[in-house]
Amino acid sequence: MNELTGDDQAIELLQQLGLKEYEAKSFVALSRVSAGTAKDISERSEVPRTRVYDAVRVLESKGLVEIHHSNPQQFRAVSVDEAADILRDEYHDRTESLRETLKALEPITTEPERDVTHEVWALSGNRTITARTEQLVSEADDEVVLILGDETMFTESLQDALEAAEQRGVTIIVGAAIEELRTTVQSALPDAEVFVSGLSWLASSDPDDQTDIERLLLVDRTTILISTSSGREDDEKAIFGRGFDNGLVTIVRRLMATGLLPVDDPGSERP
Amino acid sequence: MNELTGDDQAIELLQQLGLKEYEAKSFVALSRVSAGTAKDISERSEVPRTRVYDAVRVLESKGLVEIHHSNPQQFRAVSVDEAADILRDEYHDRTESLRETLKALEPITTEPERDVTHEVWALSGNRTITARTEQLVSEADDEVVLILGDETMFTESLQDALEAAEQRGVTIIVGAAIEELRTTVQSALPDAEVFVSGLSWLASSDPDDQTDIERLLLVDRTTILISTSSGREDDEKAIFGRGFDNGLVTIVRRLMATGLLPVDDPGSERP
DNA sequence: TGTGTTGTGATTAAGTGAGTGAATGAGCTT
């Protein structure tokens, strides 16, 4: 039972935020008392007494700790909110700075676009997959077939993208895993065809199978995206393929054509 | 002379945001092109080519890069805004999490675990796909489900691989697109379960759709290969995915579990 | 069949941080 204590949790977070182990431990120890000496910190944390000074000095330079130069020295942690704000702002500034710097970089233009009709890409992360999903929807010309396994996938921006596509004359067909989601989607997109049945194969029949299909997107019968999630936080993974003769695209197109999903085979109406 | 270039600034920022040197350099190099191979990245950055793969894999898991499993592999960076948002949110979440943890010391123990089985490969060419198919069959431990759309796919060496698997105790299930092929296979593999029905979705219902599914292979419910052909000479293309939670594998596994194909779902000792 | 390329793995070198303890020095005790 390695149950993480609150202390350990906080220490880990602080380390993920760039602090060293001794720094993180010292800060947490300090946070629980109004003030303390190096000895106090060393006893509360696992930090060797002789190294508390280094750690605290760094913390001080980050603005997380105040030092009282007495003998012995006294140290005091800033308030939790203050500390969190300091760290948040620090990284916020960095990301914004990164954004500008990257944007300023001139893109090397004229890359030879390679074989677009037979590619399969692997993606990870809810955010990345969401962005790709919306991008694909907004690139749709004729038809969007979207199946959602989870109501959290139906975000506002996705709804916007679907509405915009609808305005362009794109046929929107949405499948929902549960009735509740179907209702939500239908009211948000009155003109779209929304269904809930025919999706039994989405659910897992294997007790050992924790993998859920979160999204399934078919755009213009030529591009497909499938994402799965193991249930853990932000563990969504997706593959997305392009090209009419792409095997991945082909199989899903076929499945829909034979009535597995309650939509007409879009391919058979092709001129 | 040695002023900091935009690249260097971006690299430094990325490292401050927790990326390793190679990861940062690879990402910046990728950001300037629409897509690139390991070689491209290595040439544009200072990253040894052989280390690009590691770096990019980490970037993919963070959602900053998409991977195209072709040969050579291609990599693509997400947009600058997406990347910045991902990193910003990551640290924002951490600081808020830290705030709560420090305020109320409640243990929330969840240790992220990463699995590596998230690959999708694209293959082309009859020969390559044949070899891969046989390789996968010979690696099977429990079960091989193979569907053949064309009698030319049932080669002698494939037959050997299937027989060898059968000797090992692997369950062999073969689906044939036409009765003629079914007969051939059944006589070659008397102990295998061979069927021809239930494959309507294999055939094209679209007159314009010249793409035929040539093979569909599912091994041990964790690895799948789908190949298609446009009918022209040696135009076979396949994708093959590995990993229980791979979206491609998942969807086919599900389909079989719900009886689309006339085999029992081997994975579910359903209650 | 060679030849160059791609991708993986192993190995070595360099750097960083954790952990330990000696050296310094400042007060305090006697």
Added chain:
DNA sequence: AAGCTCATTCACTCACTTAATCACAACACA
């Protein structure tokens, strides 16, 4: 003032991570 305790600094070792290089198998190309 000498001896003592404690606070503080500094220097060093060890372990681990990361950078860098190499060797090699698989594959594509010609």
